[in-house]
Amino acid sequence: DAKTTQPPSMDCAEGRAANLPCNHSTISGNEYVYWYRQIHSQGPQYIIHGLKNNETNEMASLIITEDRKSSTLILPHATLRDTAVYYCIGRGTGAQKLVFGQGTRLTINP
Amino acid sequence: GAGVSQSPSNKVTEKGKDVELRCDPISGHTALYWYRQSLGQGLEFLIYFQGNSAPDKSGLPSDRFSAERTGGSVSTLTIQRTQQEDSAVYLCASSPNRAGANVLTFGAGSRLTVL
Numbered sequence: 001d002a003k004t005t006q007p008p009s010m011d012c013a014e015g016r017a018a019n020l021p022c023n024h025s026t027i028s029g030n031e032y033v034y035w036y037r038q039i040h041s042q043g044p045q046y047i048i049h050g051l052k053n054n055e056t057n058e059m060a061s062l063i064i065t066e067d068r069k070s071s072t073l074i075l076p077h078a079t080l081r082d083t084a085v086y087y088c089i090g091r092g093t094g095a096q097k098l099v100f101g102q103g104t105r106l107t108i109n110p
Numbered sequence: 111g112a113g114v115s116q117s118p119s120n121k122v123t124e125k126g127k128d129v130e131l132r133c134d135p136i137s138g139h140t141a142l143y144w145y146r147q148s149l150g151q152g153l154e155f156l157i158y159f160q161g162n163s164a165p166d167k168s169g170l171p172s173d174r175f176s177a178e179r180t181g182g183s184v185s186t187l188t189i190q191r192t193q194q195e196d197s198a199v200y201l202c203a204s205s206p207n208r209a210g211a212n213v214l215t216f217g218a219g220s221r222l223t224v225l
Contacts, residue, residue, distance in 0.1 A: 044201075046213045
């Protein structure tokens with residue numbers, strides 16, 4: 001898996017967009033960028049993934065730079081329930097061993 | 111089933127006892143993962159099964175930990191002679207093994223407390 005770097009913590013005001021960066025400068029051409037989050041005391045939850053193009057679903061948007069060395073997860077209108085640890089992972093095709101890093105602890109403030 | 115099912119959800123045991131934790135993956139998912147999460151810590155990889163291949167046991171912390179997966183479906187994580195430091199939430203996940211992207215689906219976890 002590609003090595004990823006994320007800030008350890010971030011704060012965002014409720015109702016604003018939360019932009020979570022991830023650096024994956026060593027990602028290879030066939031590795032996807034995945035985002036998961038873990039809300040306190042729950043199992044991690046899949047959010048979104050992408051390869052080259054920007055992606056959007058009902059939870060978030062994923063913006064991947066043209067050189068694929070970094071990406072940003074965007075929660076467009078953050079709510080208090082979005083407070084969680086967010087993990088960015090670079091991973092190749094098929095099923096493989098998956099190791100999680102430390103992630104970013106996002107706190108949404110009222 | 112519709113999701114990954116883990117049992118028991120909570121287990122309290124005495125130091126030195128053996129425990130078994132069970133994981134029922136999503137039907138058709140050939141990959142199965144076990145993780146451990148101690149209080150306030152990150153996700154620690156334990157073991158990974160993929161189809162009929164030999165499991166990747168590189169994350170098991172000691173020989174007191176073992177896991178098996180019978181018939182390519184249900185998995186059991188066994189901890190022998192439990193110690194207080196084994197207290198944690200044990201999470202199981204499964205995924206398909208398709209070409210392209212494969213998303214992990216996690217269970218709710220089994221919370222183990224060793225007294």
